[in-house]
Amino acid sequence: MKWIKSLFYFVLMGLAVSFFMAVNGLHGLDLWDPASLIFILAGWLFVFLNYSPSEIFQAFVQALGLRNSDQSLKLSYQILGNLGKYGLLAGAACFLIGTVQALGNLDDLKALGMALALSLLGLIYALGVYLFVVIPLQNALQHQICEQEVY
Amino acid sequence: MLKRFFIVGLSGLLVFLSFLMNNQKLFDYYTPDLILGLGLGGLAFAMVLGKGMPLALLRLLKREFLEAYQLQQLLASFRHAWRFLLCLTGFFYLLQTLQILTHAGDKKALAYLGTWLALSLLGGLYLILLRWAVFLPLQAAVQKRLLSEIQEISGV
Secondary structure, eight states: OHHHHHHHHHHHHHHHHHHHHHHTTOOGGGGOOHHHHHHHHHHHHTHHHHSOHHHHHHHHHHHHTOSOOSSOHHHHHHHHHHHHHHHHHHHHHHHHHHHHHHHHTTTOHHHHHHHHHHHHHHHHHHHHHIIIIIHHHHHHHHHHHHHHHHO | OHHHHHHHHHHHHHHHHHHHHTTOOGGGGOOHHHHHHHHHHHHHIIIIISTTHHHHHHHHHTTOOOOHHHHHHHHHHHHHHHHHHHHHHHHHHHHHHHHHHHTTTSTTHHHHHHHHHHHHHHHHHHHHHHIIIIIHHHHHHHHHHHHHHHHHHHTO
């Protein structure tokens, strides 16, 4: 049942985004910028500072309700929250770095385009993951925590 | 410890790679006034206002045992330190705004406007980097330790 709900969420969110993109004449390739992606990856890497790969894996497994594990639900909730926060902070840093670069290259159109791509796409990647991955998984974990506390 | 250095190094390398791909220079993002101001402010907080914070932080980094109340105190100190740095940056920003307002109508007003804009953007960038690379990892470490201690106490 959880899988059907998740699928329904992804379909609805995918439809919302693709409808918005189609109406505004945007293509998927317009949203591809390796430099921004690398910057956001650098942000997500920080989650490994405090949590081991197995703890992070268990957090995803628990949130998806795939199997029971000994790991505390609150720890899984923390891990996912931190993953989202690191991404958003890296996205915000990307935005400011791109803006500074854009302001320094106002007379050079090519450099301006690259700077604005870094500025906006980094933030879009971070927000996308937060919206499509972190929020639904944290929501699922919150329900499980509430159930555990009641019983 | 080695794992942490590796992760931070790898992350830094990725940021550097992203900078290279965009033909950016690290020196463009350097303002000594803000760095020195925030550094001295942070030191003042840690030494005077954050009572016992540096020692507790050192023990946390050495993975020594800390009581639950000490961890909670450390967490509260991080929150206060973060608010302190936010306010300090806001204070610098207002000072710079006042400075540009006193030069309104001058021949060099545009140059001062540029400096003000750069300071505003870089202030935000430094705060984000501090949150990303210092406060959030430390807070996460304390929260994780606190959670495990609470579970140990409650016997879950």
